[in-house]
Amino acid sequence: MTNLIALPLGKREVTKAANRLAILEAAQAVFGELGYEAATVRDIIRRTGLASGTFYNYYRSKEELFEALSDDAARRLRPILRHQYETAPDFQAYIYGAVRAYFSFMAQEHETWQAKRPVGERQPIMHAETPEMTFIFHEVRDSIRAVIDRGDVRPVDADYLAGAAIALARDIGQQMLRRRPIDIDGATNFAVKMILGGVPALPTLKP
Amino acid sequence: MTNLIALPLGKREVTKAANRLAILEAAQAVFGELGYEAATVRDIIRRTGLASGTFYNYYRSKEELFEALSDDAARRLRPILRHQYETAPDFQAYIYGAVRAYFSFMAQEHETWQAKRPVGERQPIMHAETPEMTFIFHEVRDSIRAVIDRGDVRPVDADYLAGAAIALARDIGQQMLRRRPIDIDGATNFAVKMILGGVPALPTLKP
Amino acid sequence: MTNLIALPLGKREVTKAANRLAILEAAQAVFGELGYEAATVRDIIRRTGLASGTFYNYYRSKEELFEALSDDAARRLRPILRHQYETAPDFQAYIYGAVRAYFSFMAQEHETWQAKRPVGERQPIMHAETPEMTFIFHEVRDSIRAVIDRGDVRPVDADYLAGAAIALARDIGQQMLRRRPIDIDGATNFAVKMILGGVPALPTLKP
Amino acid sequence: MTNLIALPLGKREVTKAANRLAILEAAQAVFGELGYEAATVRDIIRRTGLASGTFYNYYRSKEELFEALSDDAARRLRPILRHQYETAPDFQAYIYGAVRAYFSFMAQEHETWQAKRPVGERQPIMHAETPEMTFIFHEVRDSIRAVIDRGDVRPVDADYLAGAAIALARDIGQQMLRRRPIDIDGATNFAVKMILGGVPALPTLKP
DNA sequence: GATGAATGAGATTTCATTCAT
DNA sequence: TATGAATGAAATCTCATTCAT
Numbered sequence: 001m002t003n004l005i006a007l008p009l010g011k012r013e014v015t016k017a018a019n020r021l022a023i024l025e026a027a028q029a030v031f032g033e034l035g036y037e038a039a040t041v042r043d044i045i046r047r048t049g050l051a052s053g054t055f056y057n058y059y060r061s062k063e064e065l066f067e068a069l070s071d072d073a074a075r076r077l078r079p080i081l082r083h084q085y086e087t088a089p090d091f092q093a094y095i096y097g098a099v100r101a102y103f104s105f106m107a108q109e110h111e112t113w114q115a116k117r118p119v120g121e122r123q124p125i126m127h128a129e130t131p132e133m134t135f136i137f138h139e140v141r142d143s144i145r146a147v148i149d150r151g152d153v154r155p156v157d158a159d160y161l162a163g164a165a166i167a168l169a170r171d172i173g174q175q176m177l178r179r180r181p182i183d184i185d186g187a188t189n190f191a192v193k194m195i196l197g198g199v200p201a202l203p204t205l206k207p
Numbered sequence: 208m209t210n211l212i213a214l215p216l217g218k219r220e221v222t223k224a225a226n227r228l229a230i231l232e233a234a235q236a237v238f239g240e241l242g243y244e245a246a247t248v249r250d251i252i253r254r255t256g257l258a259s260g261t262f263y264n265y266y267r268s269k270e271e272l273f274e275a276l277s278d279d280a281a282r283r284l285r286p287i288l289r290h291q292y293e294t295a296p297d298f299q300a301y302i303y304g305a306v307r308a309y310f311s312f313m314a315q316e317h318e319t320w321q322a323k324r325p326v327g328e329r330q331p332i333m334h335a336e337t338p339e340m341t342f343i344f345h346e347v348r349d350s351i352r353a354v355i356d357r358g359d360v361r362p363v364d365a366d367y368l369a370g371a372a373i374a375l376a377r378d379i380g381q382q383m384l385r386r387r388p389i390d391i392d393g394a395t396n397f398a399v400k401m402i403l404g405g406v407p408a409l410p411t412l413k414p
Numbered sequence: 415m416t417n418l419i420a421l422p423l424g425k426r427e428v429t430k431a432a433n434r435l436a437i438l439e440a441a442q443a444v445f446g447e448l449g450y451e452a453a454t455v456r457d458i459i460r461r462t463g464l465a466s467g468t469f470y471n472y473y474r475s476k477e478e479l480f481e482a483l484s485d486d487a488a489r490r491l492r493p494i495l496r497h498q499y500e501t502a503p504d505f506q507a508y509i510y511g512a513v514r515a516y517f518s519f520m521a522q523e524h525e526t527w528q529a530k531r532p533v534g535e536r537q538p539i540m541h542a543e544t545p546e547m548t549f550i551f552h553e554v555r556d557s558i559r560a561v562i563d564r565g566d567v568r569p570v571d572a573d574y575l576a577g578a579a580i581a582l583a584r585d586i587g588q589q590m591l592r593r594r595p596i597d598i599d600g601a602t603n604f605a606v607k608m609i610l611g612g613v614p615a616l617p618t619l620k621p
Numbered sequence: 622m623t624n625l626i627a628l629p630l631g632k633r634e635v636t637k638a639a640n641r642l643a644i645l646e647a648a649q650a651v652f653g654e655l656g657y658e659a660a661t662v663r664d665i666i667r668r669t670g671l672a673s674g675t676f677y678n679y680y681r682s683k684e685e686l687f688e689a690l691s692d693d694a695a696r697r698l699r700p701i702l703r704h705q706y707e708t709a710p711d712f713q714a715y716i717y718g719a720v721r722a723y724f725s726f727m728a729q730e731h732e733t734w735q736a737k738r739p740v741g742e743r744q745p746i747m748h749a750e751t752p753e754m755t756f757i758f759h760e761v762r763d764s765i766r767a768v769i770d771r772g773d774v775r776p777v778d779a780d781y782l783a784g785a786a787i788a789l790a791r792d793i794g795q796q797m798l799r800r801r802p803i804d805i806d807g808a809t810n811f812a813v814k815m816i817l818g819g820v821p822a823l824p825t826l827k828p
Numbered sequence: 829g830a831t832g833a834a835t836g837a838g839a840t841t842t843c844a845t846t847c848a849t
Numbered sequence: 850t851a852t853g854a855a856t857g858a859a860a861t862c863t864c865a866t867t868c869a870t
Contacts, residue, residue, distance in 0.1 A: 011870060016833070037244030040860060051835045056862065160397050163378040171374035172367055186410075190367050194405035201404030203396055223850085248844060258852040263845070425849060430854070451658030454839060465856045470841065574811050577792040585788035586781055600824075604781050608819035615818030617810055637829080662865060672831040677866070 020058050022048040024072060027065050028109070031131065036066060069131035077105060078139065085143050091153050095195055098140060099169050100188045106173050107182050140166050156202040165195045227265050229255040231279055234272050243273060280342045284312060288343075292350050298360045302402055305347060306376050307395045313380050314389050344373050363409040372402045434472050436462040438486060441479050442523070445545065450480060483545035491519060491546070492553060499557050505567045509609055512554060513583050514602045519546075520587050521596050554580050570616040579609045641679050643669040645693055648686050649730070657687060695756045698726060702757075706764050712774050716816055719761060720790050721809045727794050728803050758787050777823040786816045 026047035030039045041062050045055045059065040084097030141162035148158040169191050176187035233254035237246045248269055252262050266272040291304030348369035355365045376398050383394035440461035444453045455476050459469045473479040498511030555576035562572040583605050590601035647668035651660045662683055666676050680686040705718030762783035769779045790812050797808035 012831085012833075015869090019833085035242075035244065037242055041862090042860070052861095053836065053863075054834055057833060061861080157397060159382060160379055160394075161401075163382055164375045164398070164401050167374035167378035168371045171370040175366060175370055187367075189410055190364060191371070193408040193410065194368075194371050194401075197406070197408030198401035198404035201400040203393075203400065226851095247842085259844095260846080260853060261851055264850060267845095269844070426852085426854075429848090433854085449656070449658065451656055455841090456839070466840090467842075467857065468855055471854060475840085571811060573796060574793055574808075575815075577796055578789045578812070578815050581788035581792035582785045585784040589780060589784055601781075603824055604778060605785070607822040607824065608782075608785050608815075611820070611822030612815035612818035615814040617807075617814065640829095661863085673865095674832060674867080675830055678829060681866095683865070 019048070019050060019054065022050070023055065023058055023065070024069060027069055028131075031066070031069070036062075041065075066131055070135050073131050073135045074139075077101075077135065080105070081136075081139055081143065085146075091147055091199075092196055094143070094147065095165070096188070096192050098143070099191050099195075100184070102136060102169060103173050103176060103184050103188050103191075106177060107184055136170075137166055140169075153199065154202070155205045156199065157205055161199070161202070164198075168194055223265075226255070226257060226261065229257070230262065230265055230272070231276060234276055238273070238276070243269075277342050281346070284309075284343065285346060287312070288346055288350065292353075298354055298406075299399075299403055301350070301354065302372070303395070303399050305350070306398050306402075307391070309343065309376060310380050310383060310391050310395055310398075313384060314391055343377075344370075347373050360406065361409070362412040363406065364412055368406070368409070371405075375401055433462070433464060433468065436464070437469065437472055437479070438483060441483055442546075445480070445483070450476075455479075480545055484549050487546040487549045488553075491515075491549065494519070495550075495553055495557065499560075505561055505613075506610055508557070508561065509579070510602070510606050512557070513605050513609075514598070516550060516583060517587055517590060517598045517602050517605075520591060521598050550584075551580055567613065568616070569619045570613065571619055575613070575616070578612075582608055640669070640671060640675065643671070644676065644679055644686070645690060648690055652687070652690070657683075691756050695760070698723075698757065699760060701726070702760055702764065706767075712768055712820075713813075713817055715764070715768065716786070717809070717813050719764070720812050720816075721805070723757065723790060724794055724797060724805050724809050724812075727798060728805055757791075758783075761787050774820070775823075776826045777820065778826055782820070782823070785819075789815055 023044065026044045027039075030043045030047065033039075034043065039062070041055055042052065044065070045052055059068060080101045081098055084094055084101055088094035088097055141159070144162035144165060145158045147153055148155065148161070172187050172191045172194075176182060176184070230251065233251045234246075236254065237251045240246070241250065246269075248262055249259055251272075252259050262272075266275060287308045288305055291301055291308055295301035295304050348366065351360075351369040351372065352365040354360050355362060355368075379394050379398045379401075383389060383391070437458065440458045441453075444457045444461065447453075448457065453476070455469055456466065458476075458479070459466055473482060494515045495512055498508055498515060502508035502511055555573070558576040558579065559572045561567055562569065562575070586601050586605045586608075590596060590598070644665065647665045648660075650668065651665045654660070655664065660683075662676055663673055665686075666673050676686075680689060701722045702719055705715055705722060709715035709718050762780065765783040765786065766779040768774050769776060769782075793808050793812045793815075797803060797805070
């Protein structure tokens with residue numbers, strides 16, 4: 001989402017990049033609000049102020065936009081999560097770093113994530129069908145599996161643990177965003193304590 | 208989904224009840240597979256063998272069907288969860304009872320909860336927009352709040368805890384359904400340990 | 415286009431058959447007026463008085479409708495052309511019979527073929543992209559080839575001859591429809607004389 | 622398509638002329654391949670390497686381009702056909718000269734007239750909506766009418782005869798282009814024999 | 829002029845809902 | 850009440866044309 005390359009760009013290029021960005025951000029907001037299925041290309045394009053046809057100058061379909069958003073999330077989150085994974089001295093530190101990075105990420109993009117919705121709209125409990133969610137889910141699960149496989153953590157059920165940790169963090173993250181003020185530290189503290197507090201109690205897996 | 212009221216019914220009434228039931232069951236399966244938005248009324252009605260127009264003799268809209276399904280889940284699950292809540296000697300026992308009841312319920316209705324999808328289709332991580340989920344979320348959150356308010360549990364963040372517990376249970380429940388054999392005890396054990404293990408570590412809420 | 419099966423049909427079936435027929439006829443007219451590419455599903459459905467969505471209860475797409483129309487033309491014309499082919503004592507008689515059958519067919523369906531067009535519209539010279547045309551072209555070419563292969567006609571260039579005969583008949587047929595009164599005999603006479611008169615003059619093909 | 626006027630032109634004018642020519646040629650090819658309706662402005666402009674907006678510096682619309690192409694064909698073909706018409710000693714010679722000129726013209730511009738299409742695509746029998754065709758049709762019909770009016774040919778149905786002759790020549794011309802080697806003499810011979818052979822047999826028109 | 833992204837009218841298609849039978 | 854075709858609003862997508870650079 002950030003234009004890291006600082007080359008002189010003509011107005012046209014700038015506009016094009018800005019439009020692409022605007023569509024991505026609008027899509028992120030709309031998917032967050034409505035979920036993938038309920039979101040329409042119109043909902044997204046309307047938010048950008050662009051014309052309907054313009055959407056198709058950038059993405060061939062809603063599906064492709066979803067992929068682009070996933071890629072975007074991956075590009076921005078993966079290095080952070082990878083860094084946590086590689087530098088954390090132990091499982092505890094990894095979980096802490098990953099959860100905090102994730103919550104910070106969510107909070108940073110909060111204004112697009114949590115755009116004001118029409119009141120009276122059915123409020124879904126949660127929209128997992130969001131590109132960021134999809135990416136995070138797979139990324140973190142793989143890390144947790146790896147940690148367990150490496151033996152850094154007592155042999156517990158890796159899939160259960162990863163699923164539980166992610167589900168938990170996702171939910172708390174969303175709640176965090178709904179509260180004022182947004183308290184990253186508090187949410188991180190809560191989520192990490194829940195996850196790490198639970199692990200020692202887990203049944204050991206017989207190999 | 209079971210007709211607990213056993214009064215003598217005329218043929219017409221029997222058929223009506225059977226159709227209503229068939230629609231509910233089909234809807235549960237289809238919403239579970241596709242989510243609320245992606246599911247079409249025709250997807251649902253096709254499973255029942257009824258004609259599409261017949262749907263509207265029973266429900267005024269797709270929306271109303273969703274509500275009915277929520278009510279249905281509520282009617283069936285609430286007594287169970289309430290019973291756990293009222294008879295459990297302590298918080299630990301309540302969580303255990305509630306999780307176990309929930310997993311048993313999922314396993315019982317397995318075929319509708321976890322219907323197989325065409326391979327290659329984009330697999331959403333989760334469909335939160337399921338009537339049962341919506342109901343359970345609110346019910347359990349209220350129970351946890353009550354327990355905390357009563358002082359049976361250290362004053363922690365009830366919303367975070369409820370959300371975390373439910374998210375966690377939901378995820379593990381779904382994983383449980385994908386495994387063979389379906390191991391209710393194992394899943395319950397894991398989920399309960401995670402939830403209860405985490406609670407003592409949680410930060411105390413300053414009132 | 416004719417409902418040859420005379421079974422008692424409910425009103426629903428009748429309506430359905432009538433609608434299918436109406437769409438076919440409208441499509442025939444619209445393809446004839448505008449050609450396949452320029453014709454839109456809307457143009458077709460508008461003529462029937464049906465709602466736009468109704469089209470898709472009968473055909474999945476414009477393409478499928480085209481196929482259906484081709485099949486329809488084939489079903490109605492093939493027996494006639496085949497009969498001419500099989501019963502004609504010689505090439506002359508076959509050409510006469512085939513041309514006459516074709517012109518009669520066109521004249522019969524004239525009211526749908528030649529619906530009034532908005533004035534000022536660009537008048538294409540000809541629309542070959544019509545299901546009937548496509549079918550006839552292939553059918554008659556095959557017959558002429560067969561006749562020549564059997565040696566009933568001097569060895570001339572079969573493809574050239576078939577193409578020429580069909581192109582010629584098609585054009586004269588269309589002109590015939592534009593004239594008042596429609597003179598099937600006159601048009602047949604002209605077309606057949608042209609075709610048969612030309613054949614003796616054609617260069618013999620060296621094998 | 623050739624710039625017959627050899628005046629000194631500035632650089633700008635040369636480019637302009639070249640672009641205009643490139644667009645005409647591309648359009649001829651694309652209309653030939655896809656027909657007027659199915660051809661898009663982008664299909665045409667893509668072949669020229671120009672930008673889509675540039676198209677509108679040369680032609681106000683797709684429609685106008687079509688007209689321009691007709692005019693172009695007229696400008697190039699009319700003198701040839703006129704010359705045949707004026708110098709031919711009799712009807713036979715005129716037909717021969719005209720058909721030959723037309724076939725030579727087609728063969729010369731073969732690559733644009735008969736571009737190869739993706740296989741498997743629905744092959745329309747013919748695209749009459751081609752500017753050249755439109756022009757030729759009217760031109761030749763007028764000539765034939767004139768010949769008949771002058772009494773050089775027995776009074777037959779001029780419109781039928783012109784239509785038949787043109788349809789026939791068009792079809793054989795197209796077949797000629799598909800064969801290897803391209804045999805202008807053979808095709809001319811065939812077409813002329815067909816046309817002229819048929820004429821004596823035609824019914825005389827009562828005035 | 830040349831460029832190519834933006835525009836928006838219009839085409840195709842889907843689907844919740846209605847309604848005649 | 851059951852049926853299933855009809856409806857039409859709304860969604861997706863295309864493309865001739867415009868316009869800022």
